[in-house]
Each structure stands twice: as C-alpha cells, then as structure tokens.
Amino acid sequence: MHKKDKYYALGLTFLFLAVGAFTASHHEMWRDEIQAWLLARDSTSLFNLFANLKYEGHPGLWHLCLMPLSRITHSPVIMQMFHLLITGVTVYLFVRYAPFNWFQKLLFCFGYFVLYEYAIVARNYALGLLLITVFCVLFRERYKHFIWVGCVLFLLAHTSVHALIVTIGIGIALCCEYVLGGRFLKPLNAEIAAIENKRSIWVGFALIGVGILTAVLQLNPPPDTGFAVAWHFNYDGKRVNDIVKLISRAYLPIPKTTLHFWGSNTLTSYPLFQTIQVPLCYFLVLLSVLLFLKRPIALLTYFISTFGLLTFFYVKYHGSIRHHGFLFLTFLMCCWIYRDAPTVNFSKTEQQDAGAIVNRVLNVAGTAVLTLLLICHAVGGVIAVRMEHRHVFSYGKLTAEYIRSQGMQDLPMIGNKDSAVSTVVGYLQEPRQIYYPRSGRFGSFIRWDKTRIHSISKRRVIEAAKTLSNEKSQDVLIILNGSLSTKQIEQYKLSFLVKFSGSTVRDEGFYLYLMPVP
Secondary structure (H helix, E strand, O other): OHHHHHHHHHHHHHHHHHHHHHHHOOOOOOHHHHHHHHHHHHOOOHHHHHHHHOOOOOOOHHHHHHHHHHHHOOOOHHHHHHHHHHHHHHHHHHHHHOOOOHHHHHHHHOOHHHHHHOOOOOOOHHHHHHHHHHHHHHHOOOOOOHHHHHHHHHHHHOOOHHHHHHHHHHHHHHHHHHHHHHHHEEOHHHHHHOOOOOHHHHHHHHHHHHHHHHHHHHHOOOOOEOOOOOOOOOOOHHHHHHHHOHHHHHHOOOOOOOOOOOOOOHHHHOHHHHHHHHHHHHHHHHHHHHHHOOOHHHHHHHHHHHHHHHHHHHHOOOOOHHHHHHHHHHHHHHHHHHOOOOEEOOOHHHHHHHHHHHHHHHHHHHHHHHHHHHHHHHHHHHHHHHHHHHOOOOOHHHHHHHHHHOOOOOOOEEEOOHHHHHHHHHHOOOOOOEEEOOOOEEEOOOOOEOOOOOOOOHHHHHHHHHHHHHHHOOOEEEEEOOOOOHHHHHHOOOEEEEEEOOOOOOOOOEEEEEEOOO
C-alpha cells in the first residue's frame, strides 16, 4: 500500500503538470502577474525591491523568488514555469501524505483553486498553498520537528497578507495547545513530557513570531500610498452579508461559461441560491465548528483564521476569488490536521458519548460534505481550464508581439491606463520604461502612490504624446484601452494601427495609434 500511494501521487502529479503546462501555454498573463515580474526584474537591488514593495500590500517572498529568475531571462514565461512547478510539488505532497481517500485527492488536484487559480494564474498565492501543505505534513510529529514548523510558518507569513492571517491563526492555536494542552488534551501530555530539548519548541515559536512581526512591518504602507486606503469600521448589515457570502464563493467556486468567467460564480445567477446563500454560509461554518469540536487545535485554527480573513475583507479590502480561496484552504487544512490533533479529556462516560457524536458527524457529514465540496471545485476547475483555452485572457501578450513584429519596440511609448498597459511592457521583455500620464512619469511597474490619478482624458494623453514626440524628435506609440474619434485622429494627424479587444480581463484590450514626429 505504501508503494501504491507513492505511485498514485507521482501519477497524479505528472497528469496535473501535463494539463497545467498545456493550459499555461494558452494563458496570457494579466497586469497583477506582470506587476510582480516587473518589480523583480527592474528593481536594482534587494533594498530597492523592498522599497518598491511598500506600495504592493503583500510581503516580498514571491518577488524574492522571481528576482534571480529575472536575471536568467527577461521573458516572464519562466515565471509561469516556476509557478506551475510550485503547485506540482504541492499536488505531490497532498496526494502522498493527506489523510483523505483516493477520490478526494483526485478531486483536489483538479479543483478550481489548485488547477487554475493557484497554478495557471502566476501569483504569490501558490507559495502560500505549498507552505500550508508542508505544515500539514509536519503536523503529525510537530513537536519533534518544531524548528522546521517555525521555519515553514515564518515563510508562510511572507507570501501574502491572507496567508499571514492564517499563520497568526495557526500560531495562536499551537501556542495554546503547547501551554495549556498538556493538562486537557490526550495524548498530548505524554508527548510533551517526552520532549528532551524543549528549547527547540521556543525557537520554533520565536521564528513564528518574528515571521509575523516582519511581515506586518513590510505591510505597513508609506504615508503617500494610494491603494486601498479606506477602512470600514462602522457596522453595515449589507456589507456583513456580502462578506459572509464570500464563504460560499470560496467553498463552491463554479465560474460561468462565458468570456468573463474569471471571478464569476454561476450559482449566484439562480434566484433560489441567492435566497439561501447567507443561511448556507452560516450552516457551513456551524458544521465546520461541529466537525472540529473534539480537537481544539483544529477548531481554534479554523475559527481564528476564518474570522480573521472575514474581518480583513470587511474592514480593509473586499478582495477577489483568489483571496477568498484562503477561506476554503483554511477549512481543508483543518480537516487534514484534525486527524492528528489531540482530543479533549472527558470522563469515561462523557468521552464515550462525545466520541460517538463526533465520530458520527465526522464519518457521515464530514466526509460527505468534503467530497461534495471537492466535486464542485473539480467542476469549477474544468470550466476554468476550458474557458482559458477558448478565450484570450489578456491582450497584453499579443499587443507586445505585434509591436515587436512591426519593429516599433524601440519607439517612445505612452500608455493611458498604466495598470493595464504594464502588461504590454512586461511582454516586450527588454527592460524599458514607457511614459504613464496618470502618474506623470516614466516607468515599467506601477507605483500605487498618491501622485498617480485614477483617470485621465484621452485628449490629455494625446497632448502628452505630442510633447514627448517633440522632446524625442521621434514618432510616439500611443497605447489606449479605447478608441479615439475620427475628429481626434485627424486633428492630431494620428495613424490608427491595430486594435485588440474582447479579452476575459475586461480592460486589457488595446488600441494602438502612432503620433508622427512634427
């Protein structure tokens, strides 16, 4: 059986990588993916990288991984390959060591988040998924390898703000278990007593604490930040319900079969589901609490992490499906560590009664609900991959290829919507900067500060292009996200070159115009 498990893990991993590689080859990266690549590529040093990251709202582990890759090649495709490899390792570890049946493991591997959101869309969240999986693998013998647990959680805190919240939940639960668990949990008291070198335990906790602290310091924005500056501390019933609904989005991620499938949910188009969505979310949380009730560390980790994520979504930033996915990852992680978590010490009669109730809930409801959720995830994963093959995700790649094919890559360029146009810059590969009129400066990646304004008229963009053409004594390539009127084209003697429209990411279609030198 041991060898069969290993071969099954290897087989699923190779199948996953084959499907993932084929899908990734059809995926045109969008601005958030390219932003991380440009930050790593165009930061001149580690100090410069962390200075630039101050505006990003995430710690820098992903960017640190990308920096050496960007010194090997200027093509962001290497980032896609590296990202898929990370998720491939996650799949192998999950299938090899997770305490679930073969069917649940299969569903996990081809679920929406694993197959698409954290494999094809190359962001920092795949690192978080990998490190959560490594933590679960270590959990069974955590006190024998607690320094390694501390190292893993240190790194996890530096992958994303959402993973940081989960790290805090895990850290608090581990601390409570170690300090109080010896009295109330079985058989943890004997396990803790058998540890010869308790210094390693406190070193592990120190690593967790330092990881959390340094990540929080990185996330502290500079005074001139211009991204997600609002806080929502007032009670708003509608906002509370909207945040609660994110649980169903994370647990049941089934996108629509349309061009704009990404971030959509087909279930919300049904009136019946809209009616039951909020009660369903509360039911899922209540069921999870009941499932984990007998194992305090699983319960505490689930409660703190879930409540922390929902609070962050409410107070600071609502987020997107890739962020909401950490709600489900928390649930799945707690299902895993539940199997190896110590139980509460009851009296003999109480223990038998409680054990019977919990076992019944776990074996019947828990397994059935988890399997049904994973089936939904697999359906969502298949739909997302199918839509990825059918539609162009972003036209940044094709626009850059057109510019290179026309020999215009060395012309001065100006981009209207900087966040979208930066995708083109990343795919042009050669390190260069273009003029972003929204912030009034040249650049490649976007600096989310208060200098940058959120909108600018097309006329101002054309005037800026005219000024740039005069200064450089060259034709200027104008990259817009919408078309110009015939009157504007004639007035400024522009040449319309090409348009790319109809992408999954709505505002990453591009219209190219040439401003002739005076």
